[in-house]
Amino acid sequence: MPTAAFEVELMPRLGPAVADYPPGSTFGPRDARTYEFVWLLSGSATWLWDDLRVPLTPGTLLLVRPGMRDSFHWDPRRSTRHAYVHFTLRGGGDGGGDGGAAAGGVAAASGAAWPIVRDLGGRPDPMGALCQYLLWLGASCPPGWREQAAETLRLLVLTFLAPPPASPGDASGGLPEPVVAAMSAVRSAWSDGVARPVGLERLAATAGVSVSTLCRAFQRRFGLGPVAALERLRLARAEPLLWMSNLSLQAIAVQCGFADAYHFSRRFRAVYGVAPSAFRATPPQTAPPSPLVASGLAALEPLTPSL
Incomplete structure (x- = not known):
């Protein structure tokens, strides 16, 4: 092209x-x-x-x-x-x-x-x-x-x-079929805009495979298991809320499926290397990179509902 x-x-x-x-x-x-x-x-x-x-x-x-x-x-x-x-x-x-x-x-x-x-x-x-x-x-x-x-x-x-973009639910683009199928459970769980956790058993059942098969598919493609992969998707959803809203950390935590601001802050720091409050004060051009990029998890974003 x-x-x-x-x-x-x-x-x-x-x-x-x-x-x-x-x-x-x-x-x-x-x-x-x-x-x-x-x-x-x-x-x-x-x-x-x-x-x-x-x-x-x-x-x-x-x-x-x-x-x-x-x-x-x-x-x-x-x-x-x-x-x-x-x-x-x-x-x-x-x-x-x-x-x-x-x-x-x-x-x-x-x-x-x-x-x-x-x-x-x-x-x-x-x-x-x-x-x-x-x-x-x-x-x-x-x-x-x-x-x-x-x-x-x-x-x-x-x-x-340009090549036509893959539609949601389409396994093209190198995503394994069990991964694409499991994401339909995520779309259902997040349909109200809250990126809550989705249990491993539910993901596997929706994909029609065993838990071990689904875990292997995620590990081979992303180097992470399904639960860890979805947590990074949920944390990434906090980025625009931190930069472009006046929401409290508690409100952002709930929107991203965490029980409270303490749990959210602890997991955010573990993945991003900085606390959410420090991330909020950092200009986007100098902020830590998104955890979705290096692992290839950005490929899953089109399979999830918009904020």
Whole structure:
């Protein structure tokens, strides 16, 4: 995927904008000369390139690359409305041909590895919002809108080419299946916002494995057993509460599932090396590192409810 070391240039008079096609319209074959994002707002279409026939529906984002000889067949039964924007990538050669080695920081991505379409809905990601913002910029044209649109497009390209994030409950990303399954018990226990302890037997039963099997899975992946791993998750939840709230240590202790401020402070000092009161007075940039980073426990955070 590309790095941040590239720039985007909008093509004059080629979006971001909206086009309406009557039923049965076609476009192409054409040789694409720029990059182009296309997303349907209503209706449907089929996009054809080489041997590919890609159905397009509202909520689908298509990326056309320079050098593609493609065509569109719009909905034969009703009008279709779609949004589009043409752009180039700058930084040392535009990729040409099959869209392979594109500008500067994009050179690491081969054309064949680039995705064709992405879903704008069904999972949390910013692409839908970025597309809406592009359309707003193109329609309202506030001062400096072209520069804002170029930066928005750059972020859209980065997000489009990034691997889709794993959804909660998905064992992808290297997490063992028993670990992912056990975290459903944590989601249930923490659903009211209180990160309370969850018993080892309950975790194993939810995962459908023995306690020893679950402990081995956690140890191999994180170097910690399930109970210790969850305690570090609970302690990490205290960080924003210490820095960005006026809550007492007792209130923070309860929110993080500890019986009282004394127990919370003792465990916090054991893991962070400083007392919670000292941590609260320390600027974030010089505070002790999170216990989730070195152990890889941050991978478990998406499987827990938000604060």
